[in-house]
Amino acid sequence: MTSVLYDAPGPRAKRRNVLLSVLFFVLLLLGAWWAWSAMSDKGQLEWAKWRPWLADSEAWTTYLLPGLANTLKAAGLAMVIALPLGALFGISRLSDHVSVRVPSAVVVEFFRAIPVLILMVFANQFYADYTDISVDARPMYAVVTGLVLYNASVLAEIVRAGIQSLPKGQTEAAKAIGLRKGQTMTSILLPQSVTAMLPALVSQLVVIVKDTALGGALLSFTELLNARKTAASFYASVIPSFIVVAVVYIVLNLLLTTLASWLERRMRRSKKSTGAVVGPGALDELETIGPKTVKGPDHGYGDNSAGAG
Numbered sequence: 001m002t003s004v005l006y007d008a009p010g011p012r013a014k015r016r017n018v019l020l021s022v023l024f025f026v027l028l029l030l031g032a033w034w035a036w037s038a039m040s041d042k043g044q045l046e047w048a049k050w051r052p053w054l055a056d057s058e059a060w061t062t063y064l065l066p067g068l069a070n071t072l073k074a075a076g077l078a079m080v081i082a083l084p085l086g087a088l089f090g091i092s093r094l095s096d097h098v099s100v101r102v103p104s105a106v107v108v109e110f111f112r113a114i115p116v117l118i119l120m121v122f123a124n125q126f127y128a129d130y131t132d133i134s135v136d137a138r139p140m141y142a143v144v145t146g147l148v149l150y151n152a153s154v155l156a157e158i159v160r161a162g163i164q165s166l167p168k169g170q171t172e173a174a175k176a177i178g179l180r181k182g183q184t185m186t187s188i189l190l191p192q193s194v195t196a197m198l199p200a201l202v203s204q205l206v207v208i209v210k211d212t213a214l215g216g217a218l219l220s221f222t223e224l225l226n227a228r229k230t231a232a233s234f235y236a237s238v239i240p241s242f243i244v245v246a247v248v249y250i251v252l253n254l255l256l257t258t259l260a261s262w263l264e265r266r267m268r269r270s271k272k273s274t275g276a277v278v279g280p281g282a283l284d285e286l287e288t289i290g291p292k293t294v295k296g297p298d299h300g301y302g303d304n305s306a307g308a309g
Contacts, residue, residue: 031073039239049237053244059231067216067227068248074140074223076211078147082208085148086155091185095158104156105133112153117214120146124219143215145222151208158204163189195267202260206253224248 009017039045052059092104111119124142127133133141166189174184216226224245232241 042239044239049235050240052231052235052237053240061237063227063231063234064224064245064248067222067224070221070227071138071209071212071223074143074147074212074215074221077144078151078212079205081144081148082152082155085152087159089152089156090159090163093156094163096181108153108156110153111149112157114150116146116150116211119149120215120219122146123149123294128141135239139215139219139221142210142219143221146215147208149210151204151211154204157202158197158200159193162193162200165196166192186197196259197266198264198267202257206256206259209256210249 037043043049089104089108092100093108095101109248120142124138125143127138127141127145163185170188170192171184174188179187212221212223213225215221216223216229220226228241228245232238235241
């Protein structure tokens with residue numbers, strides 16, 4: 001069977017795909033076996049090194065859980081601020097007014113071109129020189145500021161691309177029924193483009209969660225990875241701590257993508273079931289005006305009662 005996007009593989013292609021799949025899994029198993037052997041030779045599989053992370057709760061309650069809370073707090077604040085800010089700049093870049101479109105484009109391109117780590121460092125120095133924020137709270141402010149500035153600019157481009165991907169007929173139809181530009185954007189374009197933008201938006205939100213680790217690497221922000229460093233030095237268990245924290249990040253991002261997939265399916269179902277429901281009062285009204293709007297047998301829409309005479 002041939003799809004619009006690709007041709008269905010034939011017998012030779014199927015055999016080749018099966019062979020490549022088997023080869024990939026064999027290489028994967030060999031790599032896992034090599035990693036297991038290397039860790040075993042270095043004593044990294046001893047129970048004493050894994051016990052703090054799997055059996056004792058002190059490492060979690062003292063180090064990892066507070067670090068995870070700071071990671072979620074910084075990522076959540078950055079998401080809440082960056083999403084509407086990115087949508088605002090993305091829509092502004094589509095404005096017909098040059099005075100709105102050009103400054104928005106300059107801001108988006110400027111912050112999108114600067115690495116997020118540099119933005120965090122500049123924000124930290126700015127808060128140190130020009131604000132009264134305490135030293136303990138300053139890393140959190142700097143991390144959130146850097147994440148917001150960078151990711152809002154990236155989200156703005158995602159929003160702009162999602163809106164521009166819609167057919168021009170949507171805008172033309174909105175103009176034909178007399179909708180203003182703001183009404184067209186909020187009622188027609190944005191609701192339709194959200195479904196198309198959702199995978200890219202979720203990918204960027206995952207990036208926000210992972211980029212919180214940059215603050216711990218340079219600004220001493222006690223997020224999950226930085227808390228792991230302290231705990232690993234205390235328990236003398238480096239490799240197991242990395243593996244445990246990696247699993248935590250995988251679970252976080254998996255939950256985020258699962259939530260986004262559920263939301264996307266729900267939105268698609270709601271779009272498929274948006275037919276109008278006619279109540280009894282509306283049926284009575286239709287029966288009253290029905291003869292004037294019902295199509296006759298021999299001519300188009302018109303007044304059948306007049307033709308009957």
